Amino acid sequence: MNTINETSFQFPNQKEVYKGKVREVYNINNELLVMIASDRLSAFDVILPRQIPFKGQILNQIATKMMNDTADIVPNWLIANPDENVAVGHLCEPFKVEMVIRGYLSGHAAREYKAGKRTLCGVDMPEGMKENDKFPFAIITPSTKADNGEHDEDISREDILAKGIVSEEDYLVLEDYTRKLFQRGTEIAKKRGLILVDTKYEFGKTKEGKIVLIDEIHTPDSSRYFYEEGYADRQDKGEKQKQLSKEFVRQWLIENGFQGKEGQQIPEMSDDKIIEISNRYIELFEQITGEKFVKANTDNVLKRIEENVVDFLNG
16 A cells, blocks of 8 residues: 655745654745645654554544534634645644643553652642543643654643743643643543543644644544443453553554663564554544545555645645
């Protein structure tokens, strides 16, 4: 199958290109951003060697649906989707923090808790919790937005303000938007028989100074979901939760001796493992959206994307 590893387009009025871990963002005339979701897979802030078929399409289409479903409570950057892998939106200046919000003691929070820590990003975590227990209320645990190849770092609200990374006035808006989006995301997930466990949001400022949601929202790369059915029973029995997220990739890497640390070798993924991961992403798409996933034609995927974007920009 043809997958998208990287792109090198030259669109009309193109100014520059930013290449993230998974997405490539083209600046058009300092007015628009064309964001292309590749099929790259990143874990522990490392881009893995092989791509996952249809992953970019899945992330782009989930993010688009979720932005449309939350636009009434939080403004976002999105204007159009000229291609299955593409989102076009307003040029924004991104904030240098990711707003992580956690409803449950899972993933990174659970690993820190297991190591004996009871404070995460300046927020206290109650004693006596076990992995995947629900917090009394959702906690916001921001992280720095690292450059490519660097690791995102936990940071407290106090440090963000003290270092002037975000002004207090803006940060209050980011917190408010984060809680509103998480509440809506929780309601959407519940309708689909899922629990939104934790997620992250990124925000930026438009040229007019308006704070808007950017990047992706409620995708398997940015969020963790549990199946609601059987959740309480599995917790009572101390069993692992049935989940839909990228955590299954992280767990496979950990089991094969890789956590992104220096000197560790990335384990080789077989064709079967690649297809398995692709199918898990498709499963999440269908579960969270309630829609059947329709695979885009990938015979000449780069040509398809280029033609669709150029048509939109010229239109």
